Amino acid sequence: MEDNLAVHVDGLTKYYGDLLAVDHIHFDVKKGGIFGFLGPNGAGKTTTIRMLCGLLKPSDGKANVAGFDIQKEIVEVKGRIGVVPEISNLYDELTSLENLIFMCRLYGVPKSQREKRAEALLQLFRLEGKRDALFSSLSKGMKRSLTIAAALVHEPSLIFLDEPTSGLDVVSARNLRTIIKQLHQRGTTIFLTTHNIEEANLLCHRIAVIVKGKIIVVDTPEALKKSVQEKLMVELGMENPNLPNLLDSIKAFDGVDTVSRRQDRFVTGFKGDPPWGPFLQYLQDRGISVTSVNTLQPTMEDAFVKITGLDREMMMMEKEGKKG
Amino acid sequence: MTISSELKAIYFISLKDIKSYYFKPPNISWGIIFPMAMALAFYLRNPARMIDLVPGLLGMTILFGSTSMEAVVITFERRVGSFERLLLAPVSLAGVLIGKIIGGAFFGFVVSSAVLVASLFVFSFPNFDLIRLIPSLILSSMAFSALGGFISVAVKEVFEAQTLANLFRFPMIFLSGVFIPIETLPLPVRVISYFLPLTYSAESLRNSLLIPRSIIPYWISIFILAAFSLVLYWSSVRVLRRRLG
Numbered sequence: 022m023e024d025n026l027a028v029h030v031d032g033l034t035k036y037y038g039d040l041l042a043v044d045h046i047h048f049d050v051k052k053g054g055i056f057g058f059l060g061p062n063g064a065g066k067t068t069t070i071r072m073l074c075g076l077l078k079p080s081d082g083k084a085n086v087a088g089f090d091i092q093k094e095i096v097e098v099k100g101r102i103g104v105v106p107e108i109s110n111l112y113d114e115l116t117s118l119e120n121l122i123f124m125c126r127l128y129g130v131p132k133s134q135r136e137k138r139a140e141a142l143l144q145l146f147r148l149e150g151k152r153d154a155l156f157s158s159l160s161k162g163m164k165r166s167l168t169i170a171a172a173l174v175h176e177p178s179l180i181f182l183d184e185p186t187s188g189l190d191v192v193s194a195r196n197l198r199t200i201i202k203q204l205h206q207r208g209t210t211i212f213l214t215t216h217n218i219e220e221a222n223l224l225c226h227r228i229a230v231i232v233k234g235k236i237i238v239v240d241t242p243e244a245l246k247k248s249v250q251e252k253l254m255v256e257l258g259m260e261n262p263n264l265p266n267l268l269d270s271i272k273a274f275d276g277v278d279t280v281s282r283r284q285d286r287f288v289t290g291f292k293g294d295p296p297w298g299p300f301l302q303y304l305q306d307r308g309i310s311v312t313s314v315n316t317l318q319p320t321m322e323d324a325f326v327k328i329t330g331l332d333r334e335m336m337m338m339e340k341e342g343k344k345g
Numbered sequence: 346m347t348i349s350s351e352l353k354a355i356y357f358i359s360l361k362d363i364k365s366y367y368f369k370p371p372n373i374s375w376g377i378i379f380p381m382a383m384a385l386a387f388y389l390r391n392p393a394r395m396i397d398l399v400p401g402l403l404g405m406t407i408l409f410g411s412t413s414m415e416a417v418v419i420t421f422e423r424r425v426g427s428f429e430r431l432l433l434a435p436v437s438l439a440g441v442l443i444g445k446i447i448g449g450a451f452f453g454f455v456v457s458s459a460v461l462v463a464s465l466f467v468f469s470f471p472n473f474d475l476i477r478l479i480p481s482l483i484l485s486s487m488a489f490s491a492l493g494g495f496i497s498v499a500v501k502e503v504f505e506a507q508t509l510a511n512l513f514r515f516p517m518i519f520l521s522g523v524f525i526p527i528e529t530l531p532l533p534v535r536v537i538s539y540f541l542p543l544t545y546s547a548e549s550l551r552n553s554l555l556i557p558r559s560i561i562p563y564w565i566s567i568f569i570l571a572a573f574s575l576v577l578y579w580s581s582v583r584v585l586r587r588r589l590g
Contacts, residue, residue: 037590074433075432075433076429076432076433076589077589077590078590096435096436096437097435099433099434099435099436100435104433106426106429106433108426110425110426110427110429110430111427111430112361112365112427112430113425113427114365114366115361115365123357123361124430124434126353126354126357127354127357127358127430127431127434127435127436128434128435129350129353129354129435171430
């Protein structure tokens with residue numbers, strides 16, 4: 022494995038009985054980056070993360086995490102990674118501070134540093150006020166924050182986050198994204214699974230798209246978006262958008278491929294580079310005055326739909342009965 | 346990871362369980378009150394021979410003390426997800442389970458020691474031998490806690506664990522010589538009693554407190570209790586490893 026890699030996966034496979042959950046996947050995660058594992062529910066994201074963390078035994082293939090083989094040196098791997106499972110699963114009967122101290126003990130944090138580190142994490146996650154509150158009494162967002170804090174007690178170089186913002190309100194989700202960015206700025210490698218396309222777009226430097234246990238593509242969000250851009254799309258604002266036959270007039274220009282109306286604006290697709298001078302002159306000759314031109318970039322959603330053939334609604338479906 | 350870090354993790358897992366689960370009023374009452382109630386029922390029937398019941402009573406206290414929580418704790422933690430925290434930590438599965446089992450065994454040992462101390466004020470034991478008593482209490486606690494651990498990993502739901510634990514515990518009370526000497530049991534029942542850990546616990550405690558008997562010699566009881574502990578622990582690790590996939 023190369024020195025600059027935090028994770029190297031080679032043909033990893035998992036069967037549950039006859040069901041093939043993860044199908045011979047290959048990918049690398051570079052140190053210091055935010056790597057997103059994007060896919061609909063049931064695609065194999067959690068199974069993959071559980072194999073990489075040593076919670077599941079792979080049926081086939083190899084993986085190296087934080088420099089250690091997951092099959093032969095899993096205790097070494099566990100000591101060097103932080104894992105935030107999909108469910109916030111600290112101990113209900115312990116307080117926030119007690120949970121963090123217990124995690125410090127499990128991960129071998131020296132006694133002299135345990136309390137200091139736990140307090141610092143409570144402060145980082147704005148949970149100082151809940152220091153002595155039982156985990157069971159915290160809100161969903163606070164439980165999620167404390168679970169992430171618990172994964173950081175031993176200052177791991179690589180952290181796995183399984184659907185970190187799933188089930189959270191907008192403010193809590195935004196706070197968590199800020200914390201994920203802060204962790205990245207500190208040099209922590211982040212591996213996150215998500216079924217939220219926008220979250221992957223906002224946070225990740227590289228994204229692997231997984232569907233039905235297979236990785237379809239691994240690339241940067243920009244490259245993924247660019248890969249699905251077949252024609253230039255612009256949004257035209259008009260001074261007089263209600264002129265009769267406006268749509269047909271625009272479409273009649275040689276070089277325009279598609280036109281559609283979006284409220285008072287016209288989304289126009291060109292075949293190749295748009296001939297701006299003749300096009301604007303053509304419109305002016307017909308009494309159409311353009312007030313604004315906005316170039317439209319393909320979104321991650323466009324890219325995802327194009328790459329996977331799945332629609333957005335299918336991605337955004339929450340798992341039934343999921344707990345926080 | 347070193348042996349020292351594994352041992353420390355085992356210690357902290359036990360300590361957390363002891364603080365969080367064991368020394369809580371419901372568990373203490375179940376561990377002590379039930380064996381006491383059974384003993385009282387037999388005492389009222391035959392007050393003169395109460396001293397003969399003390400070794401069995403101690404064994405039963407360890408059985409109920411060690412298994413009442415141990416038999417459900419892993420099932421419960423797996424159900425709510427917190428067991429996964431331990432599986433994610435840099436400690437082996439065998440280490441996690443021994444930590445859990447030591448927690449239950451410690452509680453069984455402490456509760457039975459309390460009952461023993463109380464009984465010293467009431468009875469004068471003819472053959473009180475602390476050197477024999479301590480290994481007997483420790484190994485009984487380990488064997489019963491390992492039994493609880495095995496039950497806990499063998500089932501999926503807490504109620505199943507409780508049912509299975511009672512399926513083991515209640516027949517053991519009557520088939521292991523706690524109240525009825527095994528030598529007086531009919532032969533087929535006596536054969537069953539030789540497969541039950543409480544038989545060896547009660548017999549080793551009897552040999553440490555009362556007149557030594559040769560039905561099952563002390564060292565054989567001790568050896569068999571150690572074997573029960575190891576086999577049940579090893580089985581628990583195997584079952585849990587298979588269940589976790």
